[in-house]
Amino acid sequence: MKRNTWQREAVRTELSRAEGFVSAQGLHSALHTSGSPIGLATVYRALADLALEGDADSLQSPDGESLYRACSTTEHHHHLICRNCGLTVEIEVAAIENWATEEAAKHGFTEAAHVIDIFGLCAACTALASARPTA
Amino acid sequence: MKRNTWQREAVRTELSRAEGFVSAQGLHSALHTSGSPIGLATVYRALADLALEGDADSLQSPDGESLYRACSTTEHHHHLICRNCGLTVEIEVAAIENWATEEAAKHGFTEAAHVIDIFGLCAACTALASARPTA
DNA sequence: TTTGGTGCAAATAGTTTGCATTGTA
DNA sequence: TACAATGCAAACTATTTGCACCAAA
Numbered sequence: 001m002k003r004n005t006w007q008r009e010a011v012r013t014e015l016s017r018a019e020g021f022v023s024a025q026g027l028h029s030a031l032h033t034s035g036s037p038i039g040l041a042t043v044y045r046a047l048a049d050l051a052l053e054g055d056a057d058s059l060q061s062p063d064g065e066s067l068y069r070a071c072s073t074t075e076h077h078h079h080l081i082c083r084n085c086g087l088t089v090e091i092e093v094a095a096i097e098n099w100a101t102e103e104a105a106k107h108g109f110t111e112a113a114h115v116i117d118i119f120g121l122c123a124a125c126t127a128l129a130s131a132r133p134t135a
Numbered sequence: 136m137k138r139n140t141w142q143r144e145a146v147r148t149e150l151s152r153a154e155g156f157v158s159a160q161g162l163h164s165a166l167h168t169s170g171s172p173i174g175l176a177t178v179y180r181a182l183a184d185l186a187l188e189g190d191a192d193s194l195q196s197p198d199g200e201s202l203y204r205a206c207s208t209t210e211h212h213h214h215l216i217c218r219n220c221g222l223t224v225e226i227e228v229a230a231i232e233n234w235a236t237e238e239a240a241k242h243g244f245t246e247a248a249h250v251i252d253i254f255g256l257c258a259a260c261t262a263l264a265s266a267r268p269t270a
Numbered sequence: 271t272t273t274g275g276t277g278c279a280a281a282t283a284g285t286t287t288g289c290a291t292t293g294t295a
Numbered sequence: 296t297a298c299a300a301t302g303c304a305a306a307c308t309a310t311t312t313g314c315a316c317c318a319a320a
Contacts, residue, residue, distance in 0.1 A: 003274060003319050025309075039277045044310065060195035064284080065309070138294050138299055160284075174302045179285060181300095199309080200284070 002049075007038050011046035012070075015056060021067035137184075142173050146181035147205075150191060156202035 014031055015022065022030070028043040047068050050056035058068045149166055150157065157165070163178040182203050185191035192204045 001274080001320075005275060005319075007276070023309090037277095041278080041311075042276055045275085048311095060199055064195055064199050064201065066199065136295075136299075140294075140300065142301070158284090172302095176286075176303075177301055183286095 007036075007042050008046050008049075010036050010038055011043055012050065012055070015047075015050070015068060016070040018069065021059065021061075021069045023061070023065045023067055025065075027068070142171075142177050143181050143184075145171050145173055146178055147185065147190070150182075150185065150203060151205040153204070156194065156196075156204045158196070158200045158202055160200075162203070 010031055011027065014027055014034070018027070018030075024044050024047050025040070027047070028038070028040045031038050031043070047056060047058075047066075051058045051068065056068045056070060058066055061067050145166055146162065149162055149169070153162070153165075159179050159182050160175070162182070163173070163175045166173050166178070182191060182193075182201075186193045186203065190205070194202055196202050
């Protein structure tokens with residue numbers, strides 16, 4: 001039987017408070033900042049459980065980190081994520097959903113789950129980047 | 136100036152020989168099996184270069200590994216990946232490309248890189264699945 | 271009380287990097 | 296000859312796991 005601990009609750013809360021996707025590490029430090037002395041391993045375990053139970057959605061960022069977000073079971077939408085500051089904008093397009101499904105079906109695939117997310121630099125970070133170039 | 140070494144050539148060759156996506160580690164051991172004493176770091180560096188030059192396509196597997204694939208054309212396309220047998224089908228749709236770019240621009244994002252991949256069960260695996268259910 | 275959960279630290283896994291050496295241009 | 300590329304091993308990052316301890320049921 002799953003037990004109800006404040007740690008799980010904290011992770012769940014912080015996850016749903018987050019606008020879009022958050023990394024386990026990010027969520028952990030956010031919790032620490034909020035005063036929770038929760039352990040990193042616990043955060044990982046809680047997130048893994050949430051994902052398993054279907055309460056969280058996860059995807060891999062281009063950098064190879066696992067990102068999680070609270071799963072609004074009903075409808076699913078996609079995100080525009082700033083790779084610098086983490087700003088997330090929700091974008092939803094039924095057209096794309098259909099496209100994905102059809103494209104899969106066209107090739108005989110079933111149980112298609114798509115990963116459609118756009119990583120970029122938000123306006124603010126773009127400005128910063130041009131002010132202080134990386135290279 | 137980029138130099139032409141047999142190691143690069145080996146990586147390039149092995150990559151195009153592979154049917155679908157391969158991990159750096161997998162490619163490395165495949166090369167070793169073929170008798171190439173190439174170093175793992177070199178494989179990583181070669182793959183990174185190939186991806187940078189646009190000769191290879193890369194994506195993150197659900198396990199967090201970086202997978203690479205020879206990129207036939209200069210344009211980039213997306214994939215339909217069977218989560219059971221690994222069969223990969225390239226799908227390309229200018230419409231989606233544009234959509235992604237526009238959606239990003241609409242929100243002031245720059246340097247947008249999108250992750251659009253569809254994981255599902257290919258026809259063959261679907262048949263197998265119904266014959267011998269997983270759960 | 272029972273036993274799953276937690277925290278810490280050590281262990282993994284994948285990938286990157288420093289540096290002396292090698293080989294291409 | 297000169298300098299990019301290689302190989303090795305150490306360094307890193309993200310994540311997982313073993314284990315003793317704690318607390319929910």
